[in-house]
Amino acid sequence: MRKVTLEKLFTHPITQKYVGRSGMAHAIAVAEHAYSFSLKLNVNPDLAVKAGLLHDIGHYKWYRDGEWDYDLYKENDIHAIKGANRAHKLLIRSGEDPHAAKEIALAILLHTDSYLPDGELRLNSLQRVVTLADEADEEPGGNHHYRTIEYKDALTRICNLDKRIEDAHLQNLGCSG
Numbered sequence: 001m002r003k004v005t006l007e008k009l010f011t012h013p014i015t016q017k018y019v020g021r022s023g024m025a026h027a028i029a030v031a032e033h034a035y036s037f038s039l040k041l042n043v044n045p046d047l048a049v050k051a052g053l054l055h056d057i058g059h060y061k062w063y064r065d066g067e068w069d070y071d072l073y074k075e076n077d078i079h080a081i082k083g084a085n086r087a088h089k090l091l092i093r094s095g096e097d098p099h100a101a102k103e104i105a106l107a108i109l110l111h112t113d114s115y116l117p118d119g120e121l122r123l124n125s126l127q128r129v130v131t132l133a134d135e136a137d138e139e140p141g142g143n144h145h146y147r148t149i150e151y152k153d154a155l156t157r158i159c160n161l162d163k164r165i166e167d168a169h170l171q172n173l174g175c176s177g
């Protein structure tokens with residue numbers, strides 16, 4: 001049994017506030033994609049889904065005169081940096097293992113290169129999984145941030161991911177059912 005489940009992170013007010021701001025439907029889809037990619041790339045699925053759920057927790061809404069300003073966002077965005085920090089704090093306060101919290105925070109820090117000067121990032125497998133998962137759910141014009149989902153449906157999908165991770169964990173221990 002994991003000490004920190006995805007459900008525990010999802011229901012936390014910090015997650016609801018900040019992930020809700022950047023799009024809960026997108027965050028859950030990315031967590032699901034991250035789960036699938038983690039199996040293909042042989043990455044710990046627990047770390048992958050947590051990083052997927054929290055990857056955009058650092059987003060800030062850039063507004064000018066009450067309107068979303070994409071140029072302002074592109075110029076000033078540091079959501080991956082802010083997100084890594086915010087997610088790390090949330091994970092540690094929730095009781096996450098410090099090594100796991102660091103791995104997840106780094107995957108969030110490097111899930112996009114949009115805020116970095118030109119150059120090539122050398123991603124490890126977990127960081128690659130989160131990047132691929134995010135790209136898999138992206139829509140033109142950032143529309144993936146505006147899709148909505150009912151809280152109840154979101155929670156059901158989160159609990160499904162928890163269950164799949166727990167089941168896989170039990171199978172690895174040699175338990176069946």
Ligand SMILES: [Fe+2]
Pocket residue numbers: 026030055056134
């Ligand atoms: Fe994203």
